[in-house]
Amino acid sequence: xxxxxxxxxxxxxxxxxAHWREPAGIYVNRFFLRMRDxxxxxxxxCPECGAIWLPPEIVCGKCKIKIEDxxxxxxxxxxxxxxxxxxxVTGSREIDPTTGWHPVGQVFNPIGFIRPEGGNEWTILAHxxxxxxTKNLHPGMRVEAVWRPREERTGTMQDxxxxxxxxx
Amino acid sequence: MTNKSEEETLIGEREFDxxxxxxxxxxxSKFLTEIRDxxxxxxxxCPNCNRVYVPxxxxxxxxxxSLSDFVEVAKTGTLTTYSIVNSSQSYYPSEPPxxxxxxxxxxxxxxxxxxxxxxxPQKVRIGMRIRAVFKKERIGSILDIKYFKPIGGEQ
Numbered sequence: 001x002x003x004x005x006x007x008x009x010x011x012x013x014x015x016x017x018a019h020w021r022e023p024a025g026i027y028v029n030r031f032f033l034r035m036r037d038x039x040x041x042x043x044x045x046c047p048e049c050g051a052i053w054l055p056p057e058i059v060c061g062k063c064k065i066k067i068e069d070x071x072x073x074x075x076x077x078x079x080x081x082x083x084x085x086x087x088x089v090t091g092s093r094e095i096d097p098t099t100g101w102h103p104v105g106q107v108f109n110p111i112g113f114i115r116p117e118g119g120n121e122w123t124i125l126a127h128x129x130x131x132x133x134t135k136n137l138h139p140g141m142r143v144e145a146v147w148r149p150r151e152e153r154t155g156t157m158q159d160x161x162x163x164x165x166x167x168x
Numbered sequence: 169m170t171n172k173s174e175e176e177t178l179i180g181e182r183e184f185d186x187x188x189x190x191x192x193x194x195x196x197s198k199f200l201t202e203i204r205d206x207x208x209x210x211x212x213x214c215p216n217c218n219r220v221y222v223p224x225x226x227x228x229x230x231x232x233x234s235l236s237d238f239v240e241v242a243k244t245g246t247l248t249t250y251s252i253v254n255s256s257q258s259y260y261p262s263e264p265p266x267x268x269x270x271x272x273x274x275x276x277x278x279x280x281x282x283x284x285x286x287x288x289p290q291k292v293r294i295g296m297r298i299r300a301v302f303k304k305e306r307i308g309s310i311l312d313i314k315y316f317k318p319i320g321g322e323q
Contacts, residue, residue, distance in 0.1 A: 008309050010200050011193040017258045018184040023177055032178050155178040 025080035026069060027056040038153035039147045041077040041116055043123060051122035052077075062122060078117030078145045080166060086112040086137040109162055110134050114143055117145060127157065142168050169279075171260040195226045198238060203313060204306040211276050222276035233283050243300040244319060245273035252289045261311060265289050271298060287314030 024032060027044060034040050042054035044067050051062045052075055060067055067073055088110040109128035116125060129137065130146070143163040153159040192200060192271035195212060195307040202208045212224030216233045222241055227234060260266070267289055282302065284292060285301065298316040306312035 007194070007198060008201055009194065010197040011189045012192050012200075012309070013189045014187075015259070016184065016186045016188075018182075019258065020182050022180050022182060024180065029178055030175065033176060156180070 025058070027058055031055050032155035032159075035157075035159045036153045039079075039150075039153070039159075041079075041145070043075050043077050043116075043119065044073055045075045046064040047073060050120065052120050053116070054116065054119060054123050054125050075118060077123070080142060080168075081114045081116035081125075081135055081163070083112075083129075083137065083139060083143050083163075084115055084124065085139055086110050088134055095113070104111045110137060110164060112137070112143070114163055116145075127160060128162045130162045133165045136165060142166050193226070195224045196236070200308045200310070200312075202240075203302070203310075206307045207243075207302045209241050209273060209275075209300065209313075210238045211241045211278075213239050219277045220275060221278050222273055222280050239275070241252050241273045241275035243273070245271050245276070245298060245316070247284065247294060247296040247298050247316075248272050248279050249293070249294060250284060250292055251281060252292070267292055268318065269298075281311070282313060283315035284317070286317035 016021075023029065031042055034042050041054065042056065043052045043054035045052045046060035046063060046065065046067050048065050049060065049063045051060055053061065053067075054077065056067075058066060089108065111129045111134070112127060112129045114125045114127055115123050129143070142165070144166040145163055146161045147153070148159055148161050199210055202210045209222065210293045211220045212223035212226075212235045213220045213232055214228040214235055215237055216231045216232065217228060219228065219230060220239055220241065221228075221235070224238065225235065240244060248270045250267050252265055252267050253262075254264050256264050262283060267284040267287070269282060269284040269292075271284075272279050273283055284298065287296075297319040299319050301317050303312050303314045
């Protein structure tokens with residue numbers, strides 16, 4: 001195979017695309033509707049063990065029972081919470097040298113794991129933090145949700161723009 | 169909360185788009201550059217069991233011998249199976265209806281997946297004799313072969 005060392009080696013450009021539509025299911029659908037219409041976070045509480053799940057889950061991840069869709073099982077969480085841990089992705093800012101592609105439009109805010117007020121040890125929400133706060137983040141900090149105005153809210157996780165550090 | 173039927177259902181629109189590239193490697197680079205530069209289709213022969221692989225690969229799947237013996241195969245061959253695509257996806261290489269086929273070229277022992285063109289989808293059949301049609305402008309892609317068409321033109 002020694003004569004192959006001088007041969008031209010190719011790189012094959014590739015692009016994978018897909019487009020699809022999906023509903024979120026009864027519980028998360030309602031969670032999104034209330035984010036959109038009321039700027040509120042509604043979680044679900046297991047009547048058996050008390051674990052509070054956000055986004056709401058039909059089956060309790062701790063004791064595996066079905067959490068019924070009834071008034072008493074839904075819990076409204078606060079607009080403020082505690083930052084449990086945070087990290088920041090920097091690598092994907094770079095241009096891919098082989099394709100010249102740059103991930104335009106991606107969010108580069110820090111990612112945080114947040115426990116909103118009213119949640120318990122089972123309540124963890126992954127969301128983006130304010131880019132301004134990138135260098136000042138510490139576990140245990142108090143953060144607050146910054147909602148988009150009503151006309152911009154469409155019923156997705158992005159109805160909350162980001163969470164920012166708040167002094168209390 | 170009690171009357172679910174009155175509740176609006178949100179539908180999420182999802183997009184996936186990933187642009188990347190990968191190394192073709194020594195063997196597949198040879199295959200692609202021969203198509204691009206010489207309009208030749210090369211396979212690779214296993215010296216142990218004599219099978220000829222098209223597209224070429226670096227290891228024999230039967231006996232695991234390392235392969236390096238490139239051989240030219242014909243631009244003609246036989247359609248061994250096919251599928252008519254009637255749906256449309258952005259990543260498909262052609263508009264529907266089009267035909268994906270497995271082509272066993274003369275001199276090869278394996279099938280090459282490619283497009284079958286210049287044939288009415290109703291008239292395509294297994295065992296059909298076909299010939300490679302090369303594009304004029306070639307860039308080192310498997311799609312430098314435009315498609316395989318039936319020998320003798322439209323059937």
